[in-house]
Amino acid sequence: MGDRRRIKVLISVIGLDGHFTGAEIVSRYLMDAGMEVVYLGIYQTPEMIVSAAIQESVDVIGISSHASNYDQIGMLLDLMKQNGLNDIPVICGGTIPRQHAETLLKRGVSKIFPPQSSSESIVNYITSIVKR
Amino acid sequence: MVNNTVKKIVNGDVMTAAKLIRDIDDQVPETREILKALHGYTGKAYIIGVTGAPGVGKSTIVDQMVRDLRLNGKTVGILAVDPTSPFSGGAILGDRIRMQRHSLDKEVFIRSLATRGQFGGLTQSTLSAIDVLDAMGKEYIIVETVGVGQGEVDIARCVHTTVIVVVPGLGDHVQAIKAGIFEVGDIFVVNKADRPEAERAVTYLRSMIGLAKKEFKNEGWEPSIIMAEALNNKGIIELLNEIEKHRRSKKVGDILVAGKRDSARIQLTEMIKSRLIEETLNRITGSPEFEKYLDCIMERTKDPYTACDELLSAMVFGLSLDPCSAPNRTSNHPDEKD
Ligand SMILES: Nc1nc2c(ncn2[C@@H]2O[C@H](COP(=O)(O)OP(=O)(O)OP(=O)(O)O)[C@@H](O)[C@H]2O)c(=O)[nH]1
Ligand SMILES: [Mg+2]
Numbered sequence: 044m045g046d047r048r049r050i051k052v053l054i055s056v057i058g059l060d061g062h063f064t065g066a067e068i069v070s071r072y073l074m075d076a077g078m079e080v081v082y083l084g085i086y087q088t089p090e091m092i093v094s095a096a097i098q099e100s101v102d103v104i105g106i107s108s109h110a111s112n113y114d115q116i117g118m119l120l121d122l123m124k125q126n127g128l129n130d131i132p133v134i135c136g137g138t139i140p141r142q143h144a145e146t147l148l149k150r151g152v153s154k155i156f157p158p159q160s161s162s163e164s165i166v167n168y169i170t171s172i173v174k175r
Numbered sequence: 176m177v178n179n180t181v182k183k184i185v186n187g188d189v190m191t192a193a194k195l196i197r198d199i200d201d202q203v204p205e206t207r208e209i210l211k212a213l214h215g216y217t218g219k220a221y222i223i224g225v226t227g228a229p230g231v232g233k234s235t236i237v238d239q240m241v242r243d244l245r246l247n248g249k250t251v252g253i254l255a256v257d258p259t260s261p262f263s264g265g266a267i268l269g270d271r272i273r274m275q276r277h278s279l280d281k282e283v284f285i286r287s288l289a290t291r292g293q294f295g296g297l298t299q300s301t302l303s304a305i306d307v308l309d310a311m312g313k314e315y316i317i318v319e320t321v322g323v324g325q326g327e328v329d330i331a332r333c334v335h336t337t338v339i340v341v342v343p344g345l346g347d348h349v350q351a352i353k354a355g356i357f358e359v360g361d362i363f364v365v366n367k368a369d370r371p372e373a374e375r376a377v378t379y380l381r382s383m384i385g386l387a388k389k390e391f392k393n394e395g396w397e398p399s400i401i402m403a404e405a406l407n408n409k410g411i412i413e414l415l416n417e418i419e420k421h422r423r424s425k426k427v428g429d430i431l432v433a434g435k436r437d438s439a440r441i442q443l444t445e446m447i448k449s450r451l452i453e454e455t456l457n458r459i460t461g462s463p464e465f466e467k468y469l470d471c472i473m474e475r476t477k478d479p480y481t482a483c484d485e486l487l488s489a490m491v492f493g494l495s496l497d498p499c500s501a502p503n504r505t506s507n508h509p510d511e512k513d
Contacts, residue, residue: 048201049264049291074265079289084272094278095271097190098285100197127190 050173053101055083055092057119058112065136065158066107072162078169089119093126101131102173108137113147120151132172136160181212187311189284196286199303202453210303216310220252223418224330226320227340232366233319234273235405236340236414241277243415244315250282252308252316256301259289266290270319284308299445302333331359332441336421338414340364341380343372357383360398362417368402368410377402395425459490 054070056063063085070080081099083092096104104123106116116135123131132153139147144155153172156165183191198206223240225233234255241251255270268287277283286308290298301318308316320330331337339360363384365376377400384398399417403410459465468486471477 049289051197070267074260074267075263077264079259079266079268081268081271081287083275087275091275091278095275095285098193098278099271099287100193 050078050103050169051081051099051101052078052103052105052169053081053083053092053096053099054105054107055087055095056085056107057087057089057092058110058115062107062109062137065109066105069105069107069136069162069165072165073169076162076166076170078166089115089122092119093122093128096123096128096131097126103169104131104133106133106135108135108139113139113143116147116152117150134165134168136165177208177212180209181216181310184213184307184310185216185312189281192284192307192311193286196288196300196304196307199307200288200291200300202300202449206303210306213306213310217306218309220305220309220313220316221422222305222309222316222318222334222336224318224320224334224337225340226330226337227364228342229321231340231342232403232405233321233340234270236338236364236366236403236411237270237317237319238274238277239405239408239411240317240415241274241283242408243411245277245280245283249314250312251284252311252313253283253285253319254301254304254308254316255285255287255319256298256321257287257289258321259291264291284311284313299442299449302442302445305333331361336361336418338362338364338418340366341376342367343370343376357398361396361421362414363398363400364403364410364414365400366403366405366410369404369407373402396421455491459486462490464489 052073054066054073056066066082066084070082073080081095081101083095087095092104092106104119106119108116116133120133123129123133133151134154134156135147135152136156136158138158139155147155154168156168180191180195184195195206195209199210225237227233237253237255241253244251253274255268255274257266257268257270259266266289268289271278271285271287274285277285286304288298288301288304291300301320305316305318318330318334337359339362341363343365363380365373365380367373380400384400399420401410401414401417403414405411465486468477468482472479472482
């Protein structure tokens with residue numbers, strides 16, 4: 044039968060971070076690559092993101108982070124585990140200092156994309172991690 | 176498996192319902208059995224369609240409606256449908272951004288859907304998703320769609336109350352006439368009434384509705400017009416009151432009593448259509464003969480019209496195929512003629 048499956052990605056900015064440009068550009072990349080993007084915008088708490096991820100039944104969560112709110116990402120990971128969302132990969136984009144990046148990767152973030160990452164690298168990575 | 180899923184959904188399990196809607200959207204065949212079993216639990220929700228051109232404030236209105244419905248203790252399901260890009264097949268689903276303040280409310284279920292290549296505002300998946308939210312026990316279901324082409328025309332036949340949102344400005348008036356929305360709107364909202372010319376938009380709408388008055392009389396409901404500033408939460412209570420009024424009107428009463436025959440007709444037609452397309456179209460376009468016909472069309476030894484006739488005769492009606500026979504418009508299959 045026809046392959047109607049699409050990759051569905053949630054894109055959000057977390058916490059008190061008003062930088063939405065990166066998140067919007069990435070959303071656009073993903074749409075152009077044939078993915079469905081649920082875009083949440085700015086000022087989202089880990090709770091709001093988890094709730095949206097459940098209701099929207101997404102494959103991947105992408106978090107944009109340009110402020111120093113890295114522990115919010117850690118809280119998001121914990122909350123996802125508590126809600127049985129362990130199988131949804133979390134990727135991050137933005138300027139994240141090396142030691143924070145290492146901590147996040149250890150805590151379970153699956154990949155971090157620095158600001159100049161190409162659209163192909165992001166699209167290819169998401170395509171490769173989503174179980175078909 | 177089916178029983179377990181159905182039980183969870185009827186008990187309001189959000190995760191199970193969300194995953195089912197995903198599978199419905201992806202056309203996973205197993206969902207059919209679950210939907211069959213869920214059907215007996217549906218038909219209780221009140222379904223409201225909110226439609227209108229891009230950017231007129233539909234999501235903002237829905238968000239404010241949800242707030243007031245929740246203050247009255249009602250449970251709400253929302254389906255926000257956005258168009259799929261015809262170029263990539265992808266979509267940005269951006270309605271939720273306006274409704275995120277309800278995301279932690281356990282009695283509110285918000286779901287974004289892409290049209291996925293269907294024309295207009297409603298798809299078979301949307302209709303099935305409505306059933307899922309209905310079976311979950313949501314008292315109100317609000318469906319937001321962009322009014323493109325004929326979309327709002329079919330939404331009107333699948334919901335109890337159709338709300339059409341317009342904004343002040345001439346362009347939208349022209350658009351309104353084109354789309355033929357006066358026949359399908361139960362309630363019109365002139366949103367962004369903080370902007371100039373809102374009164375003129377109301378006057379214009381009123382005259383358009385006046386023109387169609389005779390028809391409405393038979394239906395027991397005359398469309399009403401509400402001015403709103405959704406951003407400032409103005410006009411929303413009036414809108415909800417009007418929806419209640421419409422709900423009690425003869426028109427909706429008739430729809431409900433008649434067992435929603437129209438909506439059943441559409442749902443069944445859509446279902447047959449998508450099964451036909453899914454099974455027949457894919458079989459034809461995936462066949463080696465199809466590719467041969469493409470070659471012949473490229474070489475100009477066959478025209479696409481004849482190719483279409485022949486493929487349909489063969490693959491749907493079981494006649495034999497001969498892709499690159501001499502180009503002709505009188506068929507080479509004598510038996511095809513009768
Ligand atoms: N001035 C004014 N702006 C409004 C009003 N209501 C909504 N808006 C703004 O209009 C813009 C679009 O609002 P949405 O609610 O996203 O509109 P929509 O019809 O859902 O848009 P799409 O889903 O993209 O078609 C936003 O910037 C809103 O803040 C209003 O009453 N007055
Ligand atoms: Mg919207």
